[in-house]
Amino acid sequence: MRIGLTMTYAGGFRDTVAELADHEKSGAEVVYVPEAYSFDAVSQLGFIAAKTERMQIASGVLPIYTRTPSLLAMTAAGLDYVSEGRFTLGLGASGPQVVEGFHGVRYDAPLARTREVIEICRTVWRREPIHHDGRYYQIPLPADNGTGLAKPLKLINHPVRQRIPIMLAAIGPKNVALAAEVADAWEPVFFLPERSGAVWDSALAEGAAHRDRRLPKLDVVAEAKLLITEDHHAVADALDNLRPKVALYVGGMGARNKNFYNDLFCRYGYEAAAKEIQDHYLDGRVKDAVAAVPDALLLAMSLIGPRSYVRERIAAYAAAGVTTLHLMPVASDRCERVLQIETVHAIAKVY
DSSP states (O other): OEEEEEOOOTTOHHHHHHHHHHHHHHTOOEEEEOOSSSSOHHHHHHHHHHHOSSOEEEESOEEGGGSOHHHHHHHHHHHHHHTTSOEEEEEEOOOHHHHTTTSOOOOOOHHHHHHHHHHHHHHHHTTOOOOEEOSSOEESOOGGGSOSOOOOOOOSSOOSOSSOOEEEEOOSHHHHHHHHHHOSEEEOSSOOHHHHHHHHHHHHHHHHTTOOTTSOOOEEEEEEEEEEOSOHHHHHHHHHHHHHHHHIIIIISSBTTBOHHHHHHHHTTOHHHHHHHHHHHHTTOHHHHHHTSOHHHHHHTSEEEOHHHHHHHHHHHHHTTOOEEEEEEOOSSHHHHHHHHHHHHHHHTTO
């Protein structure tokens, strides 16, 4: 089991990047840089590539609607070049609230668009002239829809790798099946090991049945907050720090009738809590929504507690098929964060 890190920089971006060198030595193998409607991930990934030596770097994730497929391919090839073959292109559909609300781009056909984007990226990396006549992307643009001057082009540069790994963030059954079919890695947000099989096994099996044999075994990437402590108050504080994000996604990231994250928690068996959180959030009672997030759910989705408990949770993630633990250490002290990553790496390497 690999150990990865989520890039957070509440205390300062450069300070966090400087800390990555210590995490690299302690056993962390990959760092993920998110992109929602904050700073872009690409500029930060380039900076991190220059400040690390062995650690893999990954976008976690780039929304497919925010760049053309060709630009996504160019960006991935560029980041793979400056990192000397250490980049993974993490992609996701995001959701209407971000895509339409922040980017002003119509959110439609996420499944079909994702498949076409991946096909185009892999064509670009092979340095083949692009001939793509898809439903959503036509490259070159047909004459009757443009100037008539377009012609097939290929990437000028020679990529470090013709097959840059692609990670798909997906939680819906059809998107998960697509990840299992065409991606190198799959990242399900808010992973709950004990319920993952009931929620996703059939979708994973459906996609795997059509998977290209040339692809490696699917890397299953699960995110979890990390705090190893015997202090009950510290555990409670860490859980309280998790609540606002869960409440935002389950309650406020979408409408009542269209919220992918709320749907996921219902499939996990938390229908009543999901409804209560959403009702509070959409009615403007954000504090009540945050308070309604169950402790048991937060504990099951994290590595927060005594070392023995963390060991049990790592075993549960491994049993659920997780091959990369994507961690966010929350200890306040830098040395302690590094030590805790080292501890988890020692536990996880047996899986």
